[in-house]
Amino acid sequence: MIEIRARDASGRVTELNINGKKLTTPYLFPVIDPRKQILSIEEIEKLGFNGIITNSYIINQNRELRSRALEEGIHSLLGFDGVIMTDSGSFQLYQYGGVDVTPMEILEFQENIGVDIGVILDIPTEPDVPREQAEKELDETIRRARESIKARKKILLSGTIQGSTYLELREKSARKMVELGFDLYPIGGVVPLMEKYRFSDLVKIIIHSRKYLPHDKPVHLFGAGHPMLFALASALGCDLFDSAAYALYAREGRYITTSGTYRLERLRELPCSCAVCTSTTAEELKKLEKKDRDHFLAMHNLTVSIEEIRRVRQSIHDGSLWELVAERARAHPYLLEAVRVALSYSSLENLEPVTKKSAFFYTGSEALLRPEVRRHIKKLKRLKINKKLVLLPEVEKPYSKTYGMMSTEEYHICIASKVFGVIPLEIEEVYPLTQHEAPGGYDEVQINFMKKVVKEYASGFEKVYFHSSLEFLGIEGESFSDVENFKGKNDIEGKLTAIGDYYFGEGAGELLFSDTRARISKTGRIREVYAGDRLVGVIRASDGSVVLNVEGVKRLLKLPFPRNRVVAHEDAVEFVSQGRSLFCGFVEEADMKIKPYQEVIVVDSQDKPIATGRAMVSAEEMLSLTHGVAVRVRHRLG
Incomplete structure (x- = not known):
């Protein structure tokens, strides 16, 4: 079902084959309201969408729509030949506290109308409910999932991960859904967190849920429709998203950007160059009839959303997804906090590529937590070098060329790095030790980081020399100012041995x-x-x-x-x-x-x-x- 075409962070560009139709992930499903769709299917297709999501519960509850769907099929009803996914009514269950349909009835209805991807009728437990309630509702979701997978005939079926904000319950839910053998794994019950900007809780849920999900099935972050989240969620392993926000926000007069949402009445300019935004001005837009204004905003909102999805995919191909995440994180303090929380998980290193097309950019203190940095510090322990340690300050890369020296048979020469802590000259060419960029100078976070890494690395050497410009690191050893004293015959064999061990x-x-x-x-x-x-x-x-x-x-x-x-x-x-x-x-x-x-x-x-x-x-x-x-x-x- 899934074929990986490119990797970066824990994100991936994949090709999904669904009933002979193909989707490239990360992918965004526009939510279609069959009763009052704000954009036509033709307009949505022209934007480049070949998969949509609609609500089987709404169709089932509407006599006319139900009759037509059963008679014609969902693709004919909506006039769409691409991939159609249907929600089961869980959102209505969350919104209104109940639905007038059983799990088996809505599953059978999804089968009968010919959807490509169906969803079980799970219990969307809200954040922070008492644990007893979360456990009870999760057990009911698992019971429904077990019945649904047995009754499923031909559609692909999604088993939603629930468990509220209890991470161990999320893990339990993921394990149970995998045991049952679903085709897709949505992470549900997270819309309230996104609405309240609780992004740190969101990333914890993603990481703990993703931990037990198989690599051969797509992961869907249910209800994540704002483009400011796509990069981070993709970097954590989410493949699919869905957006009702493009239409809901439009009706409320809200204008979506990758850095947040504006209310139309406050806009003096349209900060976008999409086709719709370049066709008018903010003042002209405000004067339109509500129906026309809503249509305009919906078209813009969906355009900026698919543009961001494409940008995420390109950044994965380029190996610059973490840089895009850092850029988006500056849109809101809570989003930046969430990035730091995510990067505190050492497990992210498991899927991180060893090399990339793009350089590593130091974008802020969170970069010191990135998997590439963690991996380097861990791999330093592989090096078994019995020499005198010499620490030099950073200069123009490649360091050995600028200094005109390499490690010798007597001296192990290293750079005290603001990004990687310690960079031995023997391995400086290995990605990303030369292939990185950072602003000049040092901040307090970098200094503390350098002190920690340098101290730990230097502890393995009997004799340590450090350049006088590095005294601020508090290194125990002998200070010097003339690097010429450490030049000698290059130790090529030692360099090769270090490269082999490191790699x-x-x-x-x-x-x-x-x-x-x-x-x-x-x-x-x-x-x-x-x-x-x-x-x-x-x-x-x-x-x-x-x-x-x-x-x-x-x-x-x-x-x-x-x-x-x-x-x-x-x-x-x-x-x-x-x-x-x-x-x-x-x-x-x-x-x-x-x-x-x-x-x-x-x-x-x-x-x-x-x-x-x-x-x-x-x-x-x-x-x-x-x-x-x-x-x-x-x-x-x-």
């Missing part, structure tokens, strides 16, 4: 690069590594990744199984050995530490190498997914 894990560097020679470019960077006349691997110029050749594979396979390996199913071995990609449905086993875009070895069930390549998804994803490329093969070895 592939402790012990890999010595196995890969002992008794080798390096070809160094005119810029002073290591490009190729040989053992005699046999190529071990290439250090990629753009990001410092280690691309292995046959000799490198032989050496790295001395590490215990399954380190750095992906095991191909026997049915795929022949194809992969011919240089074709390994697909997710044919992965039997993998090193669970493999992250998206990491260089890996593909082996058969006997641990015989058949190819090297780039993992396009994480290990846990390639073992869960049934479609899409797991490893894009670079070199065949069979």
Whole structure:
């Protein structure tokens, strides 16, 4: 059902195949009111939407609509050939406290009118209710889910995650829904949180719910229709959204932007360049009849919403989703707070790519919590360097070129970094240690961060020297001002060993690069590594990744199984050995530490190498997914 095309943060661009119709996620379903739709289906389609959501309960309760839907089918009723998802009446249950239909009746109705995606009639528990009530309502939702999945005939069915603001109940709900085997997993009961700007609670619910959901099924954040949230929710793993806000806000005279919502009466300008906004002025818009004004606002609101969805997808392709999240977070203090809360979860590192097309931008103190920073600090522990430590201040990158020096056999030279804490010159080329940008100077948060990381790293060395400009870090060691005293013969072997350990894990560097020679470019960077006349691997110029050749594979396979390996199913071995990609449905086993875009070895069930390549998804994803490329093969070895 789902095929991943690009990854960034925990977000992904995927292609969903739904009854022969395709949706590209992240995707926004416009909510269609079958009784009084403010925009026509044709107008919605022209904006680029090929999937919509409507309410089966409303249709079922309206005699004329019910009759037509049963006779003609939902697609004919709405005049729409794309994907149609229907809500079951849960929103009305939340809004009015009850609905005049049973869970089985509304499921049968959704089946009979031919929807593509249906939803169970769950109990939308509000935030902060007594725990006893939340548990009782969750148990009822699970009971209904169990009955619904048994009764389901042919439609795709969504099992909604509930549990109020009790995170352990959210986890329980997610586990139960997965056990029952639904096709999609909406996270419900969160609209009241969004209405009250309780974004921190929202991200906790997303993370704790997403924790137990499978990678091969889409996650829908129910009721999230404001574009200021799309980037953050996507970065946390949400694939689908729905918007009734574009129409509801229009009727209330509200104008949506990615940074918030304006009331029309307060607007002197239209801060948008979409086709509708460039056709008039704020003053002219205010003078329109209400019906025309509502239509205009709805068209603008939906346009800005789909533009943001496209922007999110592009940022995932570019590897700049966290930068977009940071930009959107500046729209509201509570949204920025939510980003910080989200980044406090170390689990976000599990799906974070090891390299990206875009540089890492320091956008504020929250950047120090990003998965790339956490990963770097953790990977520093892989380096086993028995030398004297020398700490230098940041200069123009690449640092070694500006200083005209590298680590030597006696001195381990590092940069005290405001973004990554410590950057050893041995590994400075590895993404994102050179590929990052930050404003000049230091703020208090950065100083405290640097003190913590530098102190911990320096504690592993008997002798520490630090440049006098770094005295503000309170480093225990000997101060100096002349860097020339630490120059000497470059330790190429030590550099290669550090790169191998940092990239592939402790012990890999010595196995890969002992008794080798390096070809160094005119810029002073290591490009190729040989053992005699046999190529071990290439250090990629753009990001410092280690691309292995046959000799490198032989050496790295001395590490215990399954380190750095992906095991191909026997049915795929022949194809992969011919240089074709390994697909997710044919992965039997993998090193669970493999992250998206990491260089890996593909082996058969006997641990015989058949190819090297780039993992396009994480290990846990390639073992869960049934479609899409797991490893894009670079070199065949069979």
